Amino acid sequence: MAQTDVICAALIDAAGLLCDDCVAARTGLGSDTIQEICGGLEARKLIRRRFAGCVGCGRFRVSNQMLSPDSVESAPAKPDAAVEVPSAVIPPSSPAMPIAPAGALHLVSCVAAKGPTPAPAKDLYVSPWFVKARAYIESRRAPWRILSAKHGLLDPETVIAPYDETLLAMGAAERRRWADGVLVHLAPLAEQYGTVCMLAGNRYREILMPELRRLFRQVDVPMETLRIGEQMAWLAREANTQCASF
Numbered sequence: 596m597a598q599t600d601v602i603c604a605a606l607i608d609a610a611g612l613l614c615d616d617c618v619a620a621r622t623g624l625g626s627d628t629i630q631e632i633c634g635g636l637e638a639r640k641l642i643r644r645r646f647a648g649c650v651g652c653g654r655f656r657v658s659n660q661m662l663s664p665d666s667v668e669s670a671p672a673k674p675d676a677a678v679e680v681p682s683a684v685i686p687p688s689s690p691a692m693p694i695a696p697a698g699a700l701h702l703v704s705c706v707a708a709k710g711p712t713p714a715p716a717k718d719l720y721v722s723p724w725f726v727k728a729r730a731y732i733e734s735r736r737a738p739w740r741i742l743s744a745k746h747g748l749l750d751p752e753t754v755i756a757p758y759d760e761t762l763l764a765m766g767a768a769e770r771r772r773w774a775d776g777v778l779v780h781l782a783p784l785a786e787q788y789g790t791v792c793m794l795a796g797n798r799y800r801e802i803l804m805p806e807l808r809r810l811f812r813q814v815d816v817p818m819e820t821l822r823i824g825e826q827m828a829w830l831a832r833e834a835n836t837q838c839a840s841f
């Protein structure tokens with residue numbers, strides 16, 4: 596059986612919504628394969644992917660539902676056109692770094708460098724990168740949240756104590772649990788803001804992006820292709836541009 600058929604059989608068998616992990620467990624396929632194939636099936640209107648309770652594990656996350664099981668075999672095999680191209684294959688030289696609308700919800704990853712005493716989250720993180728990211732967002736007067744390895748989704752004003760957790764030290768299962776916690780709190784914000792702008796490192800993006808693309812109408816990653824030094828320069832330049840326009 597083709598992988599597509601194996602996935603469809605699992606979804607039909609579940610007779611409800613099944614998250615990617617449960618599809619993986621039932622099919623033996625990797626989660627990347629499942630995301631890619633399910634994305635294609637969704638584009639062909641054969642399944643629906645949405646944030647909901649999974650009948651397999653009961654967790655609230657992106658889950659797949661078969662819409663028209665009868666049409667699977669007769670549907671034309673149109674593999675590549677409908678499948679979303681992973682952003683990683685977009686050449687890094689794209690000159691224009693699109694700027695997310697100022698009304699977009701901006702997500703910033705936490706950093707290791709922290710002040711010594713409890714403080715509002717926006718003040719606790721003190722690395723030069725974080726300070727520049729905050730200045731950029733504040734210059735745009737954009738709504739934002741911090742992605743914290745310890746606290747999940749954090750309001751910048753929430754007072755927290757210094758801590759040592761990092762996503763880099765978490766295993767895959769722990770990162771998955773972390774992402775589930777973040778996504779539960781992001782779902783209502785997705786309805787409110789529509790667009791999300793990720794100012795976050797790879798580790799945060801790799802686990803959140805597929806589900807952010809389901810939750811939000813638009814997902815912007817303006818600094819995706821930039822190295823850390825280039826990111827700092829970009830943030831400083833754009834913050835100045837924004838300040839100058841007020």
Ligand SMILES: [Zn+2]
Pocket residue numbers: 613614615616617618649650651652653654
């Ligand atoms: Zn599940």
